[in-house]
Amino acid sequence: MDDLDPDGTVVPDEEADEEAAEDKARAARPVPSALPILPLKNTVVYPQIPTPLVVGRPSSIKLIDQAMLGDRTIGLVLQKDAEVEEPQPGDLHEIGTAAVIQKLLKFPDGTLRLLVTGMERVKATRYVQTQPHMIAEVQVLREEIEQSVELEALAQNLQTQIQKMLTLMPIASEDLGIALLNVEDPGRLADLTATLLVRDIPLKQELLEMLSVKDRLRRLTRHINRELEVMELGSKIQKQVQDEMEKGQREFVLRQQLKAIQKELGAGDDNEAEINRLQEEVAKAGMPPQAKEVAERELQRLRTMPPASAEHVVSRTYLDWLCALPWSKETEDKIELPEARRILDEDHYDLNDVKERILEFLAVRKLKATTRGPILCFVGPPGTGKTSVGKSIARAMGRTFHRFSLGGVRDEAEIRGHRRTYVGALPGQIIVALRRCGTRNPVIMLDEVDKLGIDFRGDPASALLEVLDPEQNFNFVDHYLDVPFDLSKVLFITTANILDTIPEPLRDRMEVLELSGYIDEEKLAIARRYLIPRQWSENGLAPDDVVFEDQALTRIIARYTMESGLRNLEREIAKVCRKVARKRAEGLQERVTIRPEDLEEYLGPEKFTAEAAERMAVPGVAIGMVWTPAGGRILFIEATRMPGGKSLTLTGQLGDVMRESAQAALSYVRSRAKSLGLEARFFDNSDLHIHVPAGAIPKDGPSAGVTMATAMVSLLTGRLVRPDTAMTGEITLRGKVLPVGGIKQKVLGAYRAGIKTVIMPSENRKDLKEIPDEVRQKLTFKFASTVDQVLDAALQPATGRAAKAERSPAVGSRRAPAARKPAAPRRTVARRPAAARRAAVTP
Numbered sequence: 001m002d003d004l005d006p007d008g009t010v011v012p013d014e015e016a017d018e019e020a021a022e023d024k025a026r027a028a029r030p031v032p033s034a035l036p037i038l039p040l041k042n043t044v045v046y047p048q049i050p051t052p053l054v055v056g057r058p059s060s061i062k063l064i065d066q067a068m069l070g071d072r073t074i075g076l077v078l079q080k081d082a083e084v085e086e087p088q089p090g091d092l093h094e095i096g097t098a099a100v101i102q103k104l105l106k107f108p109d110g111t112l113r114l115l116v117t118g119m120e121r122v123k124a125t126r127y128v129q130t131q132p133h134m135i136a137e138v139q140v141l142r143e144e145i146e147q148s149v150e151l152e153a154l155a156q157n158l159q160t161q162i163q164k165m166l167t168l169m170p171i172a173s174e175d176l177g178i179a180l181l182n183v184e185d186p187g188r189l190a191d192l193t194a195t196l197l198v199r200d201i202p203l204k205q206e207l208l209e210m211l212s213v214k215d216r217l218r219r220l221t222r223h224i225n226r227e228l229e230v231m232e233l234g235s236k237i238q239k240q241v242q243d244e245m246e247k248g249q250r251e252f253v254l255r256q257q258l259k260a261i262q263k264e265l266g267a268g269d270d271n272e273a274e275i276n277r278l279q280e281e282v283a284k285a286g287m288p289p290q291a292k293e294v295a296e297r298e299l300q301r302l303r304t305m306p307p308a309s310a311e312h313v314v315s316r317t318y319l320d321w322l323c324a325l326p327w328s329k330e331t332e333d334k335i336e337l338p339e340a341r342r343i344l345d346e347d348h349y350d351l352n353d354v355k356e357r358i359l360e361f362l363a364v365r366k367l368k369a370t371t372r373g374p375i376l377c378f379v380g381p382p383g384t385g386k387t388s389v390g391k392s393i394a395r396a397m398g399r400t401f402h403r404f405s406l407g408g409v410r411d412e413a414e415i416r417g418h419r420r421t422y423v424g425a426l427p428g429q430i431i432v433a434l435r436r437c438g439t440r441n442p443v444i445m446l447d448e449v450d451k452l453g454i455d456f457r458g459d460p461a462s463a464l465l466e467v468l469d470p471e472q473n474f475n476f477v478d479h480y481l482d483v484p485f486d487l488s489k490v491l492f493i494t495t496a497n498i499l500d501t502i503p504e505p506l507r508d509r510m511e512v513l514e515l516s517g518y519i520d521e522e523k524l525a526i527a528r529r530y531l532i533p534r535q536w537s538e539n540g541l542a543p544d545d546v547v548f549e550d551q552a553l554t555r556i557i558a559r560y561t562m563e564s565g566l567r568n569l570e571r572e573i574a575k576v577c578r579k580v581a582r583k584r585a586e587g588l589q590e591r592v593t594i595r596p597e598d599l600e601e602y603l604g605p606e607k608f609t610a611e612a613a614e615r616m617a618v619p620g621v622a623i624g625m626v627w628t629p630a631g632g633r634i635l636f637i638e639a640t641r642m643p644g645g646k647s648l649t650l651t652g653q654l655g656d657v658m659r660e661s662a663q664a665a666l667s668y669v670r671s672r673a674k675s676l677g678l679e680a681r682f683f684d685n686s687d688l689h690i691h692v693p694a695g696a697i698p699k700d701g702p703s704a705g706v707t708m709a710t711a712m713v714s715l716l717t718g719r720l721v722r723p724d725t726a727m728t729g730e731i732t733l734r735g736k737v738l739p740v741g742g743i744k745q746k747v748l749g750a751y752r753a754g755i756k757t758v759i760m761p762s763e764n765r766k767d768l769k770e771i772p773d774e775v776r777q778k779l780t781f782k783f784a785s786t787v788d789q790v791l792d793a794a795l796q797p798a799t800g801r802a803a804k805a806e807r808s809p810a811v812g813s814r815r816a817p818a819a820r821k822p823a824a825p826r827r828t829v830a831r832r833p834a835a836a837r838r839a840a841v842t843p
Contacts, residue, residue: 383565
């Protein structure tokens with residue numbers, strides 16, 4: 001037989017035999033003490049085993065060319081990281097294989113194809129050259145082999161495992177089995193097995209480094225055992241899948257034959273009856289043409305599906321949803337404005353502005369039923385009756401009411417639904433609400449719309465744009481249904497605690513109605529009319545079992561709750577009723593009257609106390625007014641002064657805007673130091689510290705500017721701020737007081753805190769009409785357009801000690817005492833009476 005030379009010419013058999021003999025002689029030569037080292041990326045060569053290699057690195061090609069000029073002996077060492085393109089000695093393993101190059105082919109792309117035969121395991125002891133290729137001194141490693149019965153048993157066991165493995169490998173050639181099963185040398189068997197059946201490169205290197213033949217055979221036995229388990233499991237899985245496919249095909253054929261037999265006999269099965277039922281429901285559902293076409297097409301698909309298939313369940317569930325929706329069912333509106341007024345008054349106390357707007361809304365609905373009116377959004381603190389107002393609207397219109405909360409919703413699919421390609425897909429909350437209501441014109445309340453979230457699953461607020469837009473929602477498409485549904489007849493109502501977190505496009509689609517909270521008199525009336533009767537019922541009490549005196553309820557409102565709404569008040573009343581119920585259960589027969597002095601027994605110590613007078617007893621403390629999602633509050637701002645050097649410290653978790661207000665207030669005070677009776681350079685040797693309790697609550701906004709300025713002036717002049725006065729307003733560097741928002745909430749919060757006088761910007765005078773008459777009559781309002789007017793209204797006249805403090809030098813000041821003389825006439829100019837005429841307004 002002839003072989004092919006690399007150039008393609010035919011080589012006679014005698015020449016091939018001579019070449020083979022030369023190769024065998026080369027492989028039998030002793031290993032030189034120094035070898036050129038060829039790094040290998042993903043190949044491990046074992047002794048006495050021919051292995052093909054591909055060489056492409058320029059340095060490796062030079063190494064091969066030089067080796068071919070010599071004795072063709074090289075060292076083959078595996079790289080630790082195959083990604084390294086130009087490895088150094090530290091990038092190679094220590095142990096490799098000395099090998100002889102048997103054949104060499106050069107390809108047009110510049111790469112070399114080698115056939116090498118391993119000679120011995122070697123260890124690189126020292127690299128003597130790294131350029132242009134590596135050369136290392138090597139030490140030959142001899143196998144550790146002890147002929148024993150255990151060694152023979154390990155070899156035979158490995159061959160048995162190999163035979164099993166080859167039977168599970170469909171692509172294994174017969175030559176491979178012959179080569180592995182006819183090897184008698186245990187060491188050569190281990191190396192040949194590692195070459196042909198081990199794919200893990202680190203394991204191959206591990207086996208190369210094992211000099212003990214027993215250890216190599218044991219390691220290979222464990223590896224082949226694991227591979228056998230994996231292959232047997234895969235074969236089992238493949239067989240199960242094939243059996244299931246054959247079973248499914250057989251069942252399909254039999255089912256088709258059964259259908260044909262039943263058709264001939266005039267009988268039907270349960271599946272056919274179910275499909276007929278769905279077809280009747282589709283006909284009676286009153287679907288629009290597009291939806292009906294989709295439903296009928298889905299019915300046709302359902303007829304061809306095996307009932308046991310997963311797709312059959314998905315299709316049937318989809319048809320159930322289509323048939324269950326109220327495509328044409330709606331309730332008739334029964335809008336009678338006197339009855340609607342009676343219902344609103346019966347369910348809610350006060351809220352006159354809100355009731356008027358609702359009656360206007362209902363009046364327009366009555367005159368034009370097809371109108372696409374605005375989406376009402378009730379905004380206010382918790383417990384002010386936003387949800388119950390929505391229920392009253394549904395009751396007044398004779399519609400079904402449904403509420404679901406949007407708080408914490410972050411997935412767009414909660415609104416639009418999941419596509420049917422997902423396992424367990426369902427429609428969104430809008431379609432679910434319509435199915436539960438059973439009509440296409442219910443009142444749906446989207447609660448807590450200000451608490452929508454957003455993450456990688458989408459933006460629910462953007463999905464609500466289509467739902468709440470009257471120009472688009474007549475063609476709303478839920479992802480699950482994938483057909484349009486008309487939402488134009490649905491009355492959507494939303495609720496929120498604050499507007500700031502609602503995206504502007506969504507807020508633009510809603511008409512905002514504010515429920516700012518209740519004053520103490522209103523809470524007292526609501527407790528009498530609603531809360532106490534409800535707690536009687538919930539705690540099993542009769543109206544005569546417990547009676548609350550008005551003074552006791554007033555004390556609960558003022559000392560045990562501090563809120564704009566009514567939730568905490570109802571909790572405190574419930575706590576009293578529970579204790580009375582316990583006494584009744586223990587045998588008490590007399591009626592229990594709750595008096596103010598009894599509250600500590602039922603509710604414990606008072607939770608809130610009037611601390612304004614005590615905290616305002618020193619200069620440097622002023623009261624501001626703030627607005628929070630829970631309603632209006634008062635805020636104490638404290639200022640103190642110490643020796644230092646022009647430093648302003650701000651504490652209390654203040655936001656950037658509030659910090660800038662403090663800086664502006666300080667700049668104003670410094671710029672007006674002389675007119676305020678202060679040393680012009682008072683800040684040079686002083687540090688100021690402004691603190692806004694409570695420190696654990698974040699605060700921000702510009703409306704505390706005048707309060708900070710007042711606290712600073714009070715501290716520096718020694719004049720106390722009036723303890724019954726609160727203020728709000730943004731400050732400018734020129735001393736102007738700019739208007740702020742949330743006046744109604746802030747004034748109500750100040751009123752609840754016991755404030756008597758409120759100072760606010762002149763431009764907020766128009767907001768007085770929103771404040772209840774009872775509050776306006778009990779408060780004194782002073783309007784200011786400049787900080788000087790605020791100071792005149794807020795600061796008390798200087799006492800003897802304060803006047804002395806004003807005349808004494810400031811901390812660290814170097815001014816002369818005579819420098820303060822011009823200040824007195826400047827504070828008594830005719831401007832003050834004019835300011836008083838403008839500011840001291842009592843409605």
